[in-house]
Amino acid sequence: MASSSSSSSSSSSSASRELQKDFDAKANDLSKIQKDISKNHQVRKKYTIQLGExxxxxxxxxxxxxxxxxxxxxxxxxxxxxxxxxxxxVRKRIEYISAELKRLDSTLQDLEGKQSIKKEAVK
Known part of the structure; x- marks a missing residue:
């Protein structure tokens, strides 16, 4: 009977390790998305300044x-x-910058959607 509880303990420990691995992977994915969002904001800020100029x-x-x-x-x-x-x-430059800002907005919406999904998965 002692060996039975020992194997049960090791299988729950293995399941725990799997859950931790899964959680870590999801947390890493979430972190990567958040970095991409931050990078998007930085690029968007640069283009917004250029557009104003x-x-x-x-x-x-x-x-x-x-x-x-x-x-x-x-x-x-x-x-x-x-x-x-x-x-x-100058008009061509404004047109190009405006198109880039639209593309960045679209990418940002996509990233924010993925971020919401990953946050739910981590909970």
Whole structure:
């Protein structure tokens, strides 16, 4: 009878180890998702700042007369640029940044959904 309780004890210990492994794996998954969310927020913040800066540049360009001189900084050199070309470049940049922000929002929603699922699994 003593050997029977001993094998029962080792099987419950094995089950306990399996539960702990499962819990650790779920906790690691949750931690990874939270890191991805944090990274998403950082990138989103960078793009939001760039969007604001480019919108300001566009407003400034809109204030200029058609014959105004516009210069673009390329490395250490200022290069003369056509106003219409500068305007088009800034608009394209704003379009690109806006698309990236939408993509990041979509990714964030997906990550937050996964995070909720993992939190429930860990409970």
């Amino acid at each position: 480019n919108e300001l540049v566009l407003k400034e360009l809109d204030l200029l007369n058609d014959d105004a001189n516009v210069y673009k900084l390329i490395g250490p050199v200022l290069v003369k640029q056509d106003l219409a070309e500068a305007n088009a470049n």
